[in-house]
Amino acid sequence: MTFSTFCRRAGVALLGALFLTSCASVTALEPGPYTYDKAMTIQVGETWTKYPRVNRTKSQGLTIDGSALNTLSLTAKLKAGAPLIYTLDREKILPVFGSDMLLGEVAEFTLDSLSFIGMQNTTLTELTPDQFGDVEAVRFTFTGDVASGLSYQGMAKAAIHDEQLYLILYYAPAEYYYGLHEQEVQTIMDSATIL
Amino acid sequence: MIRLKTLFFGATMALLSACASTNVDPIEVGARPDKTTDEAGLWQQMDEYEKDLRASALLERDPALNAYVRSVVCDIAGEEYCNDMRIYVVKRPYFNATMAPNGLMEVWTGLLLRAENEAQVAFVLGHEFTHYKNRHSLKNWRAQRNASNAGLLLTIGAAAAGAGAASDLGGLVALSALYGYGRDLEREADEEGFDYVTAAGYEGREAAALWQSLMDEIATSDSRRKKRRVARASIFSSHPLTKERIATLQDKANQMPGGVTNEARYVEMTGRFLDEWLDADLVRRDYGENLFLVNKLIARGDRLGTLYFRRAEAYRQRRGEGDDVKAIEDYTKAATYEDAPAKTWRYIGDSYRRKGNVDGALSAYQTYLEKAPNSPDRAVVQLFIDQNS
Numbered sequence: 001m002t003f004s005t006f007c008r009r010a011g012v013a014l015l016g017a018l019f020l021t022s023c024a025s026v027t028a029l030e031p032g033p034y035t036y037d038k039a040m041t042i043q044v045g046e047t048w049t050k051y052p053r054v055n056r057t058k059s060q061g062l063t064i065d066g067s068a069l070n071t072l073s074l075t076a077k078l079k080a081g082a083p084l085i086y087t088l089d090r091e092k093i094l095p096v097f098g099s100d101m102l103l104g105e106v107a108e109f110t111l112d113s114l115s116f117i118g119m120q121n122t123t124l125t126e127l128t129p130d131q132f133g134d135v136e137a138v139r140f141t142f143t144g145d146v147a148s149g150l151s152y153q154g155m156a157k158a159a160i161h162d163e164q165l166y167l168i169l170y171y172a173p174a175e176y177y178y179g180l181h182e183q184e185v186q187t188i189m190d191s192a193t194i195l
Numbered sequence: 196m197i198r199l200k201t202l203f204f205g206a207t208m209a210l211l212s213a214c215a216s217t218n219v220d221p222i223e224v225g226a227r228p229d230k231t232t233d234e235a236g237l238w239q240q241m242d243e244y245e246k247d248l249r250a251s252a253l254l255e256r257d258p259a260l261n262a263y264v265r266s267v268v269c270d271i272a273g274e275e276y277c278n279d280m281r282i283y284v285v286k287r288p289y290f291n292a293t294m295a296p297n298g299l300m301e302v303w304t305g306l307l308l309r310a311e312n313e314a315q316v317a318f319v320l321g322h323e324f325t326h327y328k329n330r331h332s333l334k335n336w337r338a339q340r341n342a343s344n345a346g347l348l349l350t351i352g353a354a355a356a357g358a359g360a361a362s363d364l365g366g367l368v369a370l371s372a373l374y375g376y377g378r379d380l381e382r383e384a385d386e387e388g389f390d391y392v393t394a395a396g397y398e399g400r401e402a403a404a405l406w407q408s409l410m411d412e413i414a415t416s417d418s419r420r421k422k423r424r425v426a427r428a429s430i431f432s433s434h435p436l437t438k439e440r441i442a443t444l445q446d447k448a449n450q451m452p453g454g455v456t457n458e459a460r461y462v463e464m465t466g467r468f469l470d471e472w473l474d475a476d477l478v479r480r481d482y483g484e485n486l487f488l489v490n491k492l493i494a495r496g497d498r499l500g501t502l503y504f505r506r507a508e509a510y511r512q513r514r515g516e517g518d519d520v521k522a523i524e525d526y527t528k529a530a531t532y533e534d535a536p537a538k539t540w541r542y543i544g545d546s547y548r549r550k551g552n553v554d555g556a557l558s559a560y561q562t563y564l565e566k567a568p569n570s571p572d573r574a575v576v577q578l579f580i581d582q583n584s
Contacts, residue, residue, distance in 0.1 A: 091418050091420045092418075093417055095478070095480055098514050100514070103575070104572050104575055105545070107572075115475075120253060124571045124572070126574075127575050128574045138575060145252030146252065147253055148252075149251050150252075
């Protein structure tokens with residue numbers, strides 16, 4: 001075996017190992033009850049794919065058809081001063097949660113966070129009172145566009161409990177995909193409780 | 196001695212073999228590069244980019260604003276060149292405009308928000324037009340390629356001579372050639388852009404005033420990293436030092452007769468976008484810069500309902516010590532003007548509610564719903580009114 005062949009095979013092996021490692025951390029979330037971060041429970045009716053949790057945030061991403069086609073994000077115990085999203089650009093300043101926010105302001109904070117990561121023309125379309133288990137909450141819907149011009153729709157449910165934010169956020173392309181799992185997401189939000 | 200000769204030979208060969216001409220003539224009206232050239236490759240890439248941009252949600256499609264910005268560009272560049280250019284107003288809250296080799300110009304809303312008058316915008320657009328007319332993209336592309344080739348070959352030559360330190364020098368030479376060239380092009384764009392703008396009758400002093408205002412804004416930034424980056428500008432910076440740019444432009448302006456700023460027309464054309472642009476700017480969460488901009492606009496004395504509302508928004512979202520008091524003061528001040536957004540009363544209500552002033556909150560919320568009966572948050576506001584009336 002020549003040196004170049006060795007290098008090529010070693011490279012392939014390394015890439016394979018990296019690929020397998022990353023695959024291992026993407027898991028299926030089967031229908032049934034799910035407890036997130038020992039802080040929130042939801043009832044799932046379809047099989048979702050669970051992305052690895054991003055340690056920099058308090059969020060867990062879920063999808064059925066791929067993150068560009070539908071994204072459900074669970075956030076629990078987000079403390080004051082913490083962002084919902086993160087960036088590697090250290091020159092930028094992220095929107096952060098404030099524990100004295102009113103629930104209407106939480107909706108704005110959520111949409112600002114989506115704007116920060118590139119969603120354009122984010123617009124709140126409805127904000128209504130709701131319950132997160134026993135905790136006072138709001139549910140809101142919104143629209144936005146991604147840079148390529150594709151229009152998105154979204155809905156979310158938010159509550160502040162013990163000065164920490166609990167948020168279930170869903171968004172998908174307005175055409176076809178949003179409606180495809182809308183009922184499932186409504187059911188998940190209806191079932192959500194704070195532990 | 197043999198090593199030194201080898202090093203010299205290697206370096207000479209490297210430099211000779213790396214040279215490709217960066218002497219290019221200004222682009223002619225209606226010209227398109229031959230398909231076999233490297234320039235055609237640059238155009239093709241930008242044609243693809245432009246196709247995506249046309250469908251993008253980032254585009255500000257307001258016809259009047261687009262026509263206005265185009266008219267400013269055409270005043271500077273002349274009708275013939277203007278026919279070769281497509282100008283797009285892009286919704287990005289940063290100070291910028293760009294010009295691609297194929298005639299695609301982007302004017303970012305962050306620039307329009309920061310400029311105080313038409314002359315200031317014209318200067319930036321004249322600067323960008325110079326990049327286009329003098330084919331700076333092609334020059335820069337070739338200079339970068341040459342610098343990269345020279346650096347690589349000098350490194351190989353030095354390594355052959357066993358000279359580790361000289362090998363490092365190869366990378367350094369390549370790097371400073373690459374960025375040094377950018378500084379020269381920027382300086383050229385500043386100076387020729389200034390000439391186009393003053394020839395079109397604009398006030399030359401506004402060019403330096405714009406850069407100075409930008410420096411003043413950055414000094415107020417909440418990002419220490421951003422402030423440090425500007426202060427650290429060095430020979431490796433891709434732009435000439437800002438102080439040098441200001442001084443050069445001031446000197447040129449002092450030798451010119453005065454011109455027009457067209458401030459009234461600029462305020463008329465851009466004023467109705469201030470609320471939207473300042474809102475987008477606030478998403479950056481750089482409260483220092485946002486407040487600098489709002490205060491500058493308040494000093495202009497126009498659309499004060501919108502602007503006091505916007506300043507209150509910055510205080511409300513910053514949540515610093517005493518910001519709650521400043522926010523309610525500005526919301527209240529905004530409410531005395533005709534152009535105050537309906538949301539002013541929603542936030543007055545929120546402020547009172549947070550302080551436990553239920554009567555104050557109820558009164559403000561009721562006004563809010565009268566002014567915006569179809570607001571998307573009506574149900575939540577109405578619930579508070581019903582529970583506390």
